[in-house]
Amino acid sequence: MFSRRIPPQLEPNALARAVDALRESAAPVADLTESNPTRAGIPYPDGLLAPLAGAAALRYEPHPFGSPAARAAVALDQRRRGVDVDASDVVLTASTSEAYSWLFKLLCDPGDAVLVPSPSYPLFEHLTALEAVQATPYPLEYHGRWSMDLAAIGRAQDAVRAVLVVSPNNPTGSYITGDELSRLAHLCGERGWALIVDEVFADYPLDADAPLTDIASRAGVLTFSLAGLSKSVGLPQLKAAWIIAGGPAAERAAALARLELIADTYLPVATPVQVAMPHLLEAGAAVRGAIQQRIRHNLDALRTIARGHPACSVLPVEGGWSAVVRVPSTRSEEALVLDLVHRERILVHPGYFFDFPGESFVVVSLLPEPRLFADAVSRLFQFVSC
Ligand SMILES: Cc1ncc(COP(=O)(O)O)c(C=O)c1O
Known part of the structure; x- marks a missing residue:
């Protein structure tokens, strides 16, 4: 049944x-x-959640990718890491998990595969299976630091549609390096794969000195960077996350047009959290x-x-x-x-x-x-x- x-x-x-x-x-x-x-x-600062109860939250004006003000606030927040993001490339979702499900819907047909790092986040097993997508592991190898086995990625088969990178990875803590990114982007370009980079922990460097972040704005191939309030400002209960699309303009526009249909079908992000987004990102620091x-x-x-x-x-x-x-x-x-x-x-x-x-x-x-x-x-x- x-x-x-x-x-x-x-x-x-x-x-x-x-x-x-x-x-x-x-x-x-x-x-x-x-x-x-x-x-x-x-x-948590006093009054952090006060704007959720503001009068503006009483009006429902649905936007598939989120309200223009909330998307602009996410774009503006990227500036603290010195990155210029256009609000039109920001897509709000209820969680990073939901962002994965939308991206798998966007990129994969049932039975297609995505390459996932191993060891990594155990939820990938369910996130992929629930979209009828196969998770094909690629190794992260430990030689004093964890690095991606790019040769294994290069041997992947035809059904692959995307490569997932978690940076820094949960639980190994490893960030993608500039060299790994350029080799991976080259492979993605050659094979027509998209790059999905989970950057939910990017704001928390420990041993890393100047780690590479904001991968969507650097990769040069169709790339989606994921993050959200859950980790960025420690508010998982607010259920708001985002995808930032990057890469060549024509591919990005084609992807966003299709993502809009998916987003419009679900409209999952509650109005109060969208209204509060500028304040949450500022005070959440x-x-x-x-x-x-x-x-x-x-x-x-x-x-x-x-x-x-x-x-x-x-x-x-x-x-x-x-x-x-x-x-x-x-x-x-x-x-x-x-x-x-x-x-x-x-x-x-x-x-x-x-x-x-x-x-x-x-x-x-x-x-x-x-x-x-x-x-x-x-x-x-x-x-x-x-
Ligand atoms: C690597 C990684 N991505 C995503 C998530 C979940 O984020 P969200 O609460 O936005 O779904 C987690 C949660 O621990 C995680 O470890």
Whole structure:
């Protein structure tokens, strides 16, 4: 009766079951997977959401790509990174996830493929399957830093329509480099592929010095950069994100004309958040600053604690909200994370969740409240070193 786009197995996995059981028992859990800034004690300025209730939000004037004022505010916000974006290239969506679904509708027929990085964001499996698109992984390889396997991308088959890049990547934290971008853009140009660059974490550089961002304005082939309020200003509950289209004018215009039909069919972005967009992007800088401070502080703490545990190592983190820790392979990653839940009441993501090429890795979020973070990380290292 049901579509094959939905996976046949819907039961929660062993880790999710263990966490549910622990939460039902009301035992406190140190959650090092927390990636929701509204639950991490980040300060939000008073009145930040006040414009959502303004009189202008009472009038409904639908625009497929979002109101001109909201799109102009997004374009203007790119200037803080020194980039000139035309508001006509900005498309508002309710989330980055929705942006992916629109771009797959735009670029792919059922059965076509998109190239996705591995390890990376686990949601790609569902985002592609729900659009009847195949996700074909290409490796990111670790040699002191994570780099794209461009030879593997070059071997991809005919059904490919687009290459996805996450920069900085979740969870490896790696930004695309200038050299990777020019080689990738060359391949895309040759094969007629579009480039989709998820830049939701681009505002959060850590080890990276002057990382490459705003890829849509640099690539020279049809490119879509994705970002949104969820990460840029720590407001995932407002459900507003954007696509910035870039590349040769004729291809960009053809893509936007088709995207407009998709956007007009759904009109998902609520009026109040569009009305508030200029204020949210301006006042939200304070939230971004608080998140930047938090992740830097926690990364320093993580490295300091790791120094006392030579069997473990924290991989370099160019940017983003998470860090990858290599731990001794004394048991499987699944056994390790289950033991951590049961014995220490610490929750971390296992590397296999992101398709790491081997064991043993755990991924920790850098967002949690600093005391909780330092305590849980100390106990984590103690546990895996034993
Ligand atoms: C790489 C990446 N892209 C997109 C998202 C989701 O963003 P949104 O809330 O705008 O859908 C996440 C969420 O963690 C993410 O890690």
